[in-house]
Amino acid sequence: MTDFTSQAPFFLGLDLGGTNIKAGVVDDAGRSLSRVTRPTEADAGPETGVDNLVAAGRAAVAESGIEFDAIERVGLASPGTMDIPAGMLLDPPNLRGWNDFPLRDRVADRLDKPTTLQNDANSAAFGEYWVGAGRNAHSLVFWTLGTGIGCGIVIGGMIVQGEHSHGSECGHIIIEMDNGRLCDSGQYGTLEAYASAKSLVCRCHEALDAGRDSALNPKRSEGVEITPLVIGQAAEAGDDLADELVMDTARYLGVGSTTLMHTIDPDVVLFGGAMTFGREETELGRRFLERIRQEVRTRAFPVPAEKTRLEFASLGNDAGYIGAAGCARRDFLAK
Amino acid sequence: MTDFTSQAPFFLGLDLGGTNIKAGVVDDAGRSLSRVTRPTEADAGPETGVDNLVAAGRAAVAESGIEFDAIERVGLASPGTMDIPAGMLLDPPNLRGWNDFPLRDRVADRLDKPTTLQNDANSAAFGEYWVGAGRNAHSLVFWTLGTGIGCGIVIGGMIVQGEHSHGSECGHIIIEMDNGRLCDSGQYGTLEAYASAKSLVCRCHEALDAGRDSALNPKRSEGVEITPLVIGQAAEAGDDLADELVMDTARYLGVGSTTLMHTIDPDVVLFGGAMTFGREETELGRRFLERIRQEVRTRAFPVPAEKTRLEFASLGNDAGYIGAAGCARRDFLAK
Numbered sequence: 189m190t191d192f193t194s195q196a197p198f199f200l201g202l203d204l205g206g207t208n209i210k211a212g213v214v215d216d217a218g219r220s221l222s223r224v225t226r227p228t229e230a231d232a233g234p235e236t237g238v239d240n241l242v243a244a245g246r247a248a249v250a251e252s253g254i255e256f257d258a259i260e261r262v263g264l265a266s267p268g269t270m271d272i273p274a275g276m277l278l279d280p281p282n283l284r285g286w287n288d289f290p291l292r293d294r295v296a297d298r299l300d301k302p303t304t305l306q307n308d309a310n311s312a313a314f315g316e317y318w319v320g321a322g323r324n325a326h327s328l329v330f331w332t333l334g335t336g337i338g339c340g341i342v343i344g345g346m347i348v349q350g351e352h353s354h355g356s357e358c359g360h361i362i363i364e365m366d367n368g369r370l371c372d373s374g375q376y377g378t379l380e381a382y383a384s385a386k387s388l389v390c391r392c393h394e395a396l397d398a399g400r401d402s403a404l405n406p407k408r409s410e411g412v413e414i415t416p417l418v419i420g421q422a423a424e425a426g427d428d429l430a431d432e433l434v435m436d437t438a439r440y441l442g443v444g445s446t447t448l449m450h451t452i453d454p455d456v457v458l459f460g461g462a463m464t465f466g467r468e469e470t471e472l473g474r475r476f477l478e479r480i481r482q483e484v485r486t487r488a489f490p491v492p493a494e495k496t497r498l499e500f501a502s503l504g505n506d507a508g509y510i511g512a513a514g515c516a517r518r519d520f521l522a523k
Numbered sequence: 524m525t526d527f528t529s530q531a532p533f534f535l536g537l538d539l540g541g542t543n544i545k546a547g548v549v550d551d552a553g554r555s556l557s558r559v560t561r562p563t564e565a566d567a568g569p570e571t572g573v574d575n576l577v578a579a580g581r582a583a584v585a586e587s588g589i590e591f592d593a594i595e596r597v598g599l600a601s602p603g604t605m606d607i608p609a610g611m612l613l614d615p616p617n618l619r620g621w622n623d624f625p626l627r628d629r630v631a632d633r634l635d636k637p638t639t640l641q642n643d644a645n646s647a648a649f650g651e652y653w654v655g656a657g658r659n660a661h662s663l664v665f666w667t668l669g670t671g672i673g674c675g676i677v678i679g680g681m682i683v684q685g686e687h688s689h690g691s692e693c694g695h696i697i698i699e700m701d702n703g704r705l706c707d708s709g710q711y712g713t714l715e716a717y718a719s720a721k722s723l724v725c726r727c728h729e730a731l732d733a734g735r736d737s738a739l740n741p742k743r744s745e746g747v748e749i750t751p752l753v754i755g756q757a758a759e760a761g762d763d764l765a766d767e768l769v770m771d772t773a774r775y776l777g778v779g780s781t782t783l784m785h786t787i788d789p790d791v792v793l794f795g796g797a798m799t800f801g802r803e804e805t806e807l808g809r810r811f812l813e814r815i816r817q818e819v820r821t822r823a824f825p826v827p828a829e830k831t832r833l834e835f836a837s838l839g840n841d842a843g844y845i846g847a848a849g850c851a852r853r854d855f856l857a858k
Contacts, residue, residue, distance in 0.1 A: 269826065278826070327686055341786070348678065350788020351662055354827045361782040362822065363700045365775070375822060440700070447696040451676070451786055453685020487697065487710060491604065491613070492689045 194221055197260040197520065198252075200245050201513030202295070203308065204237070204266045206230050206282035210505060211244040213252035213259070214513035218319030220506060222252035234277075234286040234294075242298045261520045262303040263512030264295055265311035272353040275305045281372070304516045308508055310347045310356055312501075313340020315511025316458055321502040325455035329358070329448045330501060331441065333461035336372065337380040341452055345518070348452075359384070363443045382440040385416045385463045392419055392433055402429035420465045424472045434465060434472065435479045442483020449484065449492045460501030467500045529556055532595040532855065533587075535580050535636070536848030538643065539572070539601045539626075541565050541617035545840060546579040548587035548594070549848035553654030555841060557587035569612075569621040569629075577633045596855045597638040598847030599630055600646035607688040610640045616707070639851045643843055645682045645691055647836075648675020650846025651793055656837040660790035664693070664783045665836060666776065668796035671707065672715040676787055680853070683787075694719070698778045717775040720751045720798045727754055727768055737764035755800045759807045769800060769807065770814045777818020784819065784827045795836030802835045 194215045203210040205228060212223040226244040229236050241264075249256050269278040275292025277283065296303035306314070313322075313330035322328035322342070332338035337359030341348040348355040359380035360373065368377020369387065381387055392414050396405055403422050408414055422430035445457050459477065466473035477500060485493050503510060529550045538545040540563060547558040561579040564571050576599075584591050604613040610627025612618065631638035641649070648657075648665035657663035657677070667673035672694030676683040683690040694715035695708065703712020704722065716722055727749050731740055738757050743749055757765035780792050794812065801808035812835060820828050838845060 269824070343678075343681070343683065346678070346681075348787060350827075351790045352788055352826045352830050354785065354824055355788040357785045357788070357824065360785040360824065361696075362778050363697060365698045365778045373824070443697050443700045447782065448786065450689065450692045450695040451783065452683060453687055453690035453692070455686045489604070489689055489692065489695065489708070491687045492685075495687050 194219065194254070196258065197517070198254050198258050199513035199516045199520070200249060200259045200262045200299075200301070201509030201511070201516070202241055202245055202262060202264045203311065203508030203512060204228065204241060204264065205308070206267065209240055209244045210509045211248035212506065212509045212513070213248055213254050214510055216517065218510060218514060220510060221254060222248045223506065223509075224248045224251060230283050230286070234283070234289045234291070237283070237286065238291075238294050238298060241295055245299055259301060261516040262295065262299055262301045263311070263509075263514065263516030264292060264303055264305050265308040265508045265512040266291060266305065267308050268353065270305070270307060270353050272305055272307065272349055302519070304512070304519045306347065306512060306515045307340070307349065307353065307356070309338030310340040310349055311511035311515060312338070312460065312503070312507035313342050313356070313511065314347055314514050315503050315507040316460070316501050317342040317345075318514040319503070319510065320507060321458050321499050322456050327452065327454040328456045328458060329445070329452055329454045330458045330460060333383070333385070333441075333459060333463040335385050337384050338461070341448075341454070343452065343454070347515070358444065358448060361444055361447055363440060363447070379440060379444040383437050383444070388416050388419060388433060388437055388463070389414050391436070392430075395429055395433070400429050403427045404430060416463050420472060424470065434476060438476045438479035439483050442480045443487065445480065445498065446484050446487040449488050449496055453492055454496065456497040456499060458499055458501040460504070460507060464500060473500075529554065529589070531593065532852070533589050533593050534848035534851045534855070535584060535594045535597045535634075536844030536846070536851070537576055537580055537597060537599045537630070538646065538843030538847060539563065539576060539599065540643070541602065544575055544579045545844045546583035547841065547844045547848070548583055548589050549845055551852065553845060553849060555845055556589060557583045558841065558844075559583045559586060565618050565621070569618070569624045569626070572618070572621065573626075573629050573633060576630055580634055594636060596851040597630065597634055597636045598646070598844075598849065598851030599627060599638055599640050600643040600843045600847040601626060601640065602643050603688065605640070605642060605688050607640055607642065607684055637854070639847070639854045641682065641847060641850045642675070642684065642688065642691070644673030645675040645684055646846035646850060647673075647795065647838070647842035648677050648691070648846065649682055649849050650838050650842040651795070651836050652677040652680075653849040654838070654845065655842060656793050656834050657791050662787065662789040663791045663793055664780070664787055664789045665793045665795060668718070668720070668776075668794060668798040670720050672719050673796070676783075676789070678787065678789070682850070693779065693783060696779055696782055698775065698782070714775060714779040718772050718779070723751050723754060723768060723772055723798070724749050726771070727764075730764055730768070735764050738762045739765060751798050755807060759805065769811060773811045773814035774818050777815045778822065780815065780833065781819050781822040784823050784831055788827055789831065791832040791834060793834055793836040795839070795842060799835060
């Protein structure tokens with residue numbers, strides 16, 4: 189329970205991931221009143237997934253102390269690809285077998301609440317915009333750094349979701365058109381192909397295979413799996429290659445951020461997700477962010493280079509369900 | 524004079540360029556009632572420039588047959604850099620010496636009309652959105668291809684002008700981060716560095732200097748200046764190098780358009796400006812557009828690749844002043 193007076197109306201936020209569902213009740217001021225996590229069991233198919241969404245949602249409401257009837261609307265964040273206006277999943281690579289599934293209406297029917305569907309990265313961006321590190325901004329670009337590179341853009345409260353629900357898919361902007369690396373979606377030279385966790389690991393193996401000296405060599409020989417965490421730990425321990433790989437990642441993100449500063453020109457660019465190397469809590473995290481800023485200063489026009497804030501996001505794993513609740517609140521208020 | 528009944532309210536559009544000013548009266552339906560062109564005399568400084576803007580505007584009103592008092596508001600398009608909310612030019616490379624000049628208020632005072640300032644490419648995008656090739660779209664990206672690469676983005680009637688008046692500066696998105704070409708603004712690997720008229724000419728000289736066989740070789744030796752027009756004519760006459768240079772330009776624009784389709788995901792991407800190789804009127808222009816589309820099909824996600832229209836713009840040189848008038852109309856209606 190919370191130590192402040194919660195403020196009606198209340199919204200239920202659901203954040204559907206390939207592995208877990210996060211759910212929470214959020215009040216009118218964007219405060220989270222509860223938070224639960226449940227396995228998605230995505231491989232068991234969408235009907236089981238909906239069962240789990242409903243169970244997670246009901247558990248979150250129970251934990252919040254708010255009556256279920258007091259929930260005005262549900263916000264649902266999901267990975268794409270999707271058709272947002274239709275409430276449909278289309279061909280989501282992280283939810284195999286959930287193709288052409290009417291996710292929004294199935295959840296709305298089961299919970300008997302009007303439901304707002306939004307892309308997961310867009311939802312997280314909206315959460316940061318509403319009550320996170322972008323709460324004082326008029327516009328923001330939010331990067332979520334993980335296995336892939338997600339992105340959400342908000343301008344004056346409007347999520348740039350696009351005409352075909354492919355807006356803000358900026359992990360797939362092209363930063364190296366010729367001889368570029370290949371990303372999971374089959375595209376060459378995209379930001380994701382360079383700056384995702386998967387790319388970091390891949391670049392590490394390439395460097396080791398090419399004979400680069402590194403403390404990661406004996407680790408790999410011992411059978412330790414090379415992950416962003418392992419690379420980050422090596423970088424923190426002073427390993428030159430690991431440090432270079434992390435700073436290269438920051439450089440790529442600086443390039444992509446410059447492109448968005450010359451497109452959206454937001455107040456703030458935020459970096460969230462798992463692959464933020466300890467954020468401002470560690471020296472490596474601070475240097476990672478500073479390296480992004482340095483690349484932007486080198487490449488962007490002087491005015492945005494000087495004025496645009498580049499910061500870590502602040503809501504962590506809560507951004508998705510809080511933002512989904514915020515999207516539900518926006519639709520509720522628009523009635 | 525026009526052969527239809529013009530429709531109040533009326534707006535005066537002014538399009539300030541480095542060489543010429545275009546001015547016209549535009550009615551409530553976006554129809555142009557007059558159109559005049561005057562030299563800017565930019566080198567004579569901003570006060571002379573304002574004299575010429577005022578003279579062009581008054582001439583356009585006189586030619587339209589509309590009473591000057593019936594003009595509700597003035598829309599003014601200008602090259603940047605600028606501070607749009609403040610109505611100021613900052614450091615415009617195409618208007619040398621006009622630094623830190625309060626352009627909007629000077630024009631408003633001289634014409635005694637409320638005046639809306641907007642970036643020139645944004646204005647042209649808004650014109651195409653209002654009454655041009657984007658008139659049935661909810662959102663668009665508009666490229667203006669010339670000495671540089673201008674861009675304007677409109678989403679649901681909102682111009683993406685950015686928080687620091689650097690929105691939609693997508694000539695300066697980065698398409699080749701490493702070992703990229705250099706553009707006039709001093710940035711490496713930008714779209715402008717690859718796809719501008721200046722880059723086309725530069726790439727042509729590089730190829731000729733490298734010994735490439737082409738009908739442009741003897742031309743250059745005879746002292747013919749290599750321009751996009753000359754290159755286009757050679758391409759139309761079957762010169763392989765010239766054709767390759769034009770199609771490379773299209774390829775770069777396909778890369779940049781893909782990045783924007785993964786960011787904005789608009790209904791339509793439009794190509795306007797001088798360097799469109801005869802547009803749909805010539806076989807070269809048609810192949811140029813088809814090459815852009817082909818690159819997008821190769822690179823973009825399937826849904827936007829299939830659904831996004833890529834077309835030539837339709838208003839030509841009138842887009843700027845019509846769009847500026849449209850911006851003035853929007854501000855007038857918002858009162």
